Amino acid sequence: MLLKFTKMHGLGNDFVVVDAVSRKVFFNKQQIERLSDRNWGIGFDQLLVVEPPTQPDMDFRYRIYNSDGSEVEHCGNGARCFAKFVLERGLTNKRVINVETKRGSIQLRVVEDDLVTVDMGMPSFMPADLPFSADPSSNSLYPLKAGSKEYQITPVSVGNPHAVIKVDELFDEEVATAGALIENHDLFPNNVNVGFMKVLTPSEINLRVYERGVGETQACGTGACAAVVAGIKQGWLSPKVTAHLRGGDLHIEWQGEGSPILMTGPAAKVFEGQIYL
Numbered sequence: 001m002l003l004k005f006t007k008m009h010g011l012g013n014d015f016v017v018v019d020a021v022s023r024k025v026f027f028n029k030q031q032i033e034r035l036s037d038r039n040w041g042i043g044f045d046q047l048l049v050v051e052p053p054t055q056p057d058m059d060f061r062y063r064i065y066n067s068d069g070s071e072v073e074h075c076g077n078g079a080r081c082f083a084k085f086v087l088e089r090g091l092t093n094k095r096v097i098n099v100e101t102k103r104g105s106i107q108l109r110v111v112e113d114d115l116v117t118v119d120m121g122m123p124s125f126m127p128a129d130l131p132f133s134a135d136p137s138s139n140s141l142y143p144l145k146a147g148s149k150e151y152q153i154t155p156v157s158v159g160n161p162h163a164v165i166k167v168d169e170l171f172d173e174e175v176a177t178a179g180a181l182i183e184n185h186d187l188f189p190n191n192v193n194v195g196f197m198k199v200l201t202p203s204e205i206n207l208r209v210y211e212r213g214v215g216e217t218q219a220c221g222t223g224a225c226a227a228v229v230a231g232i233k234q235g236w237l238s239p240k241v242t243a244h245l246r247g248g249d250l251h252i253e254w255q256g257e258g259s260p261i262l263m264t265g266p267a268a269k270v271f272e273g274q275i276y277l
């Protein structure tokens with residue numbers, strides 16, 4: 001079968017987006033791994049599949065697969081690309097789009113043609129919601145050993161699971177090695193995305209994210225949301241923060257418990273193509 005796809009990115013976090021509204025398409029793990037291979041396939045961090053909704057009041061269903069073939073709950077950068085894709089392809093003309101994901105519903109608001117705000121829903125700091133195998137702590141900080149080092153992590157679910165670590169400096173080697181160890185740590189039965197955050201001012205952070213099922217990416221939208229809400233919860237950050245990621249900036253807003261996280265950033269199309277599945 002010849003598969004039509006669109007290659008897109010959000011700050012260098014790259015995606016293959018497939019229209020499964022006009023024509024049904026299913027993928028198995030081996031196909032996803034092959035397509036994601038940068039030598040043998042197309043290459044991407046995540047595969048995004050646009051499907052018809054299964055629930056009333058929803059415009060689409062959005063399925064997300066990491067490059068290792070695992071299906072995940074949520075993808076922030078992908079959500080912005082999703083909005084641009086369905087508009088440009090004529091699958092909708094709405095600029096406020098309600099989408100079903102594995103974690104529930106999200107709302108995408110196209111602010112300008114290449115700029116999208118996503119209502120990412122409410123975060124949870126409850127260990128069971130990630131899941132993270134620990135009793136709830138009063139300050140949401142937990143010690144976690146990775147190799148010879150002990151980190152203080154803030155576990156947070158923004159639909160998908162994240163462990164946020166505040167560091168004084170960001171080192172390539174530490175992101176790669178501690179990132180991989182924590183991603184697969186026994187205390188995270190479903191594995192976890194790992195964010196290393198340097199606080200610059202209460203409204204600015206530098207952030208690198210070692211993504212579950214992928215490795216370090218140029219940017220991670222849910223990772224930026226998780227880092228900012230963790231920083232606000234810990235009293236390090238104010239409600240509006242610019243996150244500087246390797247691929248560029250995201251603007252994150254969270255007004256505190258009971259409020260949704262709003263993420264604003266760009267979405268870009270790179271090319272369209274066809275490949276044998």
Ligand SMILES: N[C@@H](CCC[C@H](N)C(=O)O)C(=O)O
Binds near residue numbers: 013045072193217223
């Ligand atoms: N790149 C994404 C996150 C994709 C899913 C993640 N790797 C996971 O396994 O939860 C983003 O922009 O949020």
